[in-house]
Amino acid sequence: MYNAFFGFTDNPFNLSPDPGFLYRSLQHEEALANLIYGVQSRKGFIVLSGEVGTGKTTMLECLRDFLEAQFIEFAFIFNSRITTEQFFEMIAYDLDLRCSRTSKTEVLFALNHLLLQQANEGRTTVLIIDEAHNLEWDVMEEIRLLGNLENRRGKLLQIVLAGQPELERKLDSPNLRQLKQRIVLRCNLLPFSEIETSEYISTRLEKAGMSPQTVFSPELIAEIHRRGQGIPRLINAICDNLLLTAFALESKTASFPMLDEVSADLRLEYPGVRSRQRGVPDPYAPSSFFPSAD
Ligand SMILES: Nc1ncnc2c1ncn2[C@@H]1O[C@H](COP(=O)(O)OP(=O)(O)OP(=O)(O)O)[C@@H](O)[C@H]1O
Ligand SMILES: [Mg+2]
Numbered sequence: 001m002y003n004a005f006f007g008f009t010d011n012p013f014n015l016s017p018d019p020g021f022l023y024r025s026l027q028h029e030e031a032l033a034n035l036i037y038g039v040q041s042r043k044g045f046i047v048l049s050g051e052v053g054t055g056k057t058t059m060l061e062c063l064r065d066f067l068e069a070q071f072i073e074f075a076f077i078f079n080s081r082i083t084t085e086q087f088f089e090m091i092a093y094d095l096d097l098r099c100s101r102t103s104k105t106e107v108l109f110a111l112n113h114l115l116l117q118q119a120n121e122g123r124t125t126v127l128i129i130d131e132a133h134n135l136e137w138d139v140m141e142e143i144r145l146l147g148n149l150e151n152r153r154g155k156l157l158q159i160v161l162a163g164q165p166e167l168e169r170k171l172d173s174p175n176l177r178q179l180k181q182r183i184v185l186r187c188n189l190l191p192f193s194e195i196e197t198s199e200y201i202s203t204r205l206e207k208a209g210m211s212p213q214t215v216f217s218p219e220l221i222a223e224i225h226r227r228g229q230g231i232p233r234l235i236n237a238i239c240d241n242l243l244l245t246a247f248a249l250e251s252k253t254a255s256f257p258m259l260d261e262v263s264a265d266l267r268l269e270y271p272g273v274r275s276r277q278r279g280v281p282d283p284y285a286p287s288s289f290f291p292s293a294d
Contacts, residue, residue, distance in 0.1 A: 053233030
């Protein structure tokens with residue numbers, strides 16, 4: 001909507017997990033390197049955890065790009081609220097297994113055949129499961145069993161589990177002890193630091209065609225960081241709304257009053273928000289929020 005006004009070639013703050021807009025923060029870089037290393041060295045189980053909106057699915061999409069480029073076979077399960085029957089059906093569908101997809105025995109047989117065939121050709125096969133914190137216990141158990149398949153050179157199936165911190169708690173439960181022991185690589189995504197938020201915003205704007213960016217002042221970015229708590233999805237929502245508001249007001253820059261309006265619209269919760277709503281000065285706020293009377 002505002003792309004032409006700002007001269008963007010693409011929407012800079014889309015909410016989709018698009019690797020084309022990747023900002024390579026140290027931890028995202030490290031997480032991706034871990035995922036790729038884990039797969040290539042046939043480590044077996046790899047876990048990627050992180051709070052809501054920190055970039056887990058984006059990392060998996062980057063891994064998908066890598067696997068496609070390397071012609072590595074993979075199944076990508078993104079809907080984890082599934083039964084064991086659906087689980088095997090999805091694997092069979094994604095890996096294009098020639099068998100009756102509704103028969104667990106047939107799927108397992110065909111999968112084993114594929115895994116061995118790939119291994120003989122010096123390749124591995126990958127199972128990626130997003131939102132793994134939602135998996136039912138019996139599906140988890142099937143995953144553990146799939147992780148047992150190996151030959152003398154390593155695991156035949158590399159399994160990547162990504163999910164919110166509940167996943168780590170789930171893996172701590174006594175009935176998943178065996179699975180937990182098999183996890184050889186873990187990565188955890190944390191919210192951005194203030195510097196990272198600033199780089200993140202600049203990177204996305206640059207990829208959308210604005211370099212250097214001229215819409216957000218450093219002071220405003222510091223406040224966006226605080227209100228978005230360093231969470232990429234929240235930062236995207238705030239920046240997208242700020243651009244829309246600026247466009248509506250025919251302004252090429254975003255301002256603090258616009259941020260206040262956007263924060264209220266998005267019902268953002270951040271330190272000090274309630275006190276300010278009651279008219280009490282916010283100790284965290286920059287002085288420009290509460291200009292002195294003189
Ligand atoms: N390193 C990054 N570079 C560019 N964009 C990112 C990055 N990390 C996250 N994002 C953006 O933040 C938003 C949320 O990311 P994503 O959907 O990957 O988070 P998530 O951790 O999978 O969230 P959820 O827990 O809700 O599944 C997306 O718009 C994504 O493009
Ligand atoms: Mg996700």
